[in-house]
Amino acid sequence: MARYLTSVGMEVHAELLTRSKMFCRCEVGFGGEPNTRVCPVCLGLPGALPVPNRVAIEMVLRTALALNCQIAYDSVFHRKNYFYPDLPKGFQVSQYGETNPLGYYGTLDIPAADGGTKTVRIRRVHLEEDTGKLMHLPGGGSGVDYNRAGVPLMEIVTDFPPDITTPDEARDYLQQLRLVLLYLGVCDGKMEQGSMRCEPNISIRPEGSETYGTKTELKNLNSFRSVQMGVEYETERQSQVIESGGRVVQETRGWNESTQSSFAMRTKESEQDYRYFPCPDLVPMHFEEASIERLRATIPELPLAKQRRYQGEFGLSEYDAGVLVGDQSWAGFFEEAVGQGGDPKAVCNWMNGDLLRLLNETGQVALAGGQAVAHGHGTPATVSKVTPAHIVDLVRLVGSGQINSKTAKTLLDDAFSSGDMPSRLVEAKGLTQISDDGFIKETVAQVIAENPGPVEQYKSGKQGVIGFLVGQVMKSSQGRANPTMVQDEMRRQLGE
């Protein structure tokens, strides 16, 4: 079988986190009774006039700037004309043309397999409005819910020829893009709720060939994993079609999560004619350079750059740095703890280990001082009582040898439920580490006397048994003995 190269183009739709819709004042939300967030404008009733949402335009401009795009200082909205029940007006307001989208010709860096970065070129970032939703009614027949109609929608499309060539890169691209949108606060990135939707188009060509194959577009992908599996599946399916003498048909295919396979939805033999024309109800947009520069100044350090900085500056592993930047408020927590003098590696280990476990178990979030509670339309989570100062305190207690790490774990549990500072808990409970020479000598001698079997084993060459003996000393000191001193004393008494 010939070897095939995969090419993946990505089209991502992101619902913007505005309070109101794109051209009217209807509220944006998820769920709720059908057709309760509608008005004459988003229903397209005769005579209703749209007024563009300035916040939505700024969100798209900021995204375009974060993706290193060129900005269309003069830009217009077009009508994309087609008939479908989920489109009350008979057209969708969108942006057409090569250099008319608010942003065009940009890039997004994604992590490369060799630990470096790979640049994916972005073709366009434009603003449009979402459609309504068709629903199958329980009693038979279909209904349509226009609550989503007119919600500001941003479309981000990669450039051709595609830079994404593997299922892993497809997933990584999406993960990075989602993080960028979250960092910018422009989308809540909830793929399972459809506020971020991804439609990859996939083609294959024999190795060495310059001509790109016929592409198929995948829909219904609602997780990073389904995107990865979908690209993998489609590559395999297309190779089999070609190997068996057939040809790949240009079509839209749906992804079936339960069977992990794709199915034909509709063919796209010719491009549909949408008869785009500038929307006569909306005035052309014009931006001054100064206002674009003001928006540029609001763009935070982006997640991948932050991750690479943590690796370089603090010596964190790619994985650990990735967990920290995977959530902006988690990264903010880390930076505040480091800013307060906490050792970066130790802070990171406590955060990504025990603290993260406690947060996951209780469904809480940890926030640095002054951080706003997460963006989104959902209910905010409970904020943990543990602050960066608690972690810095804990790291100092361990670092200075006042407590060992076993005691520290218990202290963190305690601080998590009470909110008390670890150093205060140490004082109140008398938990300081015991580094008293006499006490350690005595306890080690006692453990040796009580465990003749293991001592015999150790002396006959089973060095590993020392772990058990040290453990007995720690146990009888309620975990407070200095483990390094115990270890040294144990070796000494065992007759080196």
Ligand SMILES: [Zn+2]
């Ligand atoms: Zn409305």
